[in-house]
Amino acid sequence: MAMATFVLLFLLLASPAAFAKDHVVGGDGGWSQSGDYTTWAGGETFTVGDNLVFNYGGSHGVAEVSKDDYDSCNAANALQSFSDGKTTIKLSKAGPMYFMCPTFGHCQTGMKLEINVKSGSSSTPAGGSPPSSGTAPSTPSDSDSPPTTPAPAGKSSPNGAADISGGMFGFSLALGALLALMS
Incomplete structure (x- = not known):
């Protein structure tokens, strides 16, 4: 019985980490001045435990900033700064x-990213709608482009990866219960 309990606890704790998703910022285009990060982020679902992966050239960097600094494109008070060309940031809360590029003028031309990270324990009730998080991630813009709509849960994201984290958690829970009953 102790072994079954251990296996169940292991599956419950290891499942979210095992199915963490890497979100390559900007998709194939990476972190560059030509990216449309509002549209890209609108097609992604960010969950605690996932990773943001920034791929960029030597003239760019990544700065995690506050909302006020994001709005004003100010990297001077960055919470974290990176310039290694490939930065992975764990979404821990x-x-x-x-995020923004700290290179002068790049943020002002749209090289910035706002995301909303969801907790890993939320789920959609059967037949219901997912809980509303208030507002969708967006990047302020002076353009007349139409607003974007996030991809529905379970559908393929622009980089081709399916959003399966919620289903895998349920599967892991069911498998753990089955193993506990078998012992």
Whole structure:
């Protein structure tokens, strides 16, 4: 019985980490001045435990900033700064996060990213709608482009990866219960 309990606890704790998703910022285009990060982020679902992967050239960097600094394109008070060309940031807590390129003028031309990280324990009730998080991630813009709509849960994201984290958690829970009953 102790072994079954151990296996169940292991599956419950290991499942979210095992199915963490890497979100390559900007998709194939990477982190560059030509990216449309509002549209890209709108097609992604960010969950605690996932990773943001920034791929960029030597003239760029990544700065995690506050909402105020994001809005004003100010990297001077960055919470974290990176310039290694390939930066991976673990999404460790739910809520909004803000990123920008600290190179002069790049943020002002749209090289910034706002995301909303969801907790890993939320789920959609059967036949219901997912809980509303208030507002969708967006990047302020002076353009007349139409607003974007996030891809429905379970559908393929622009980089081709399916959003399966919620289903895998349920599967892991059911498998753990089955193993506990078998012992």
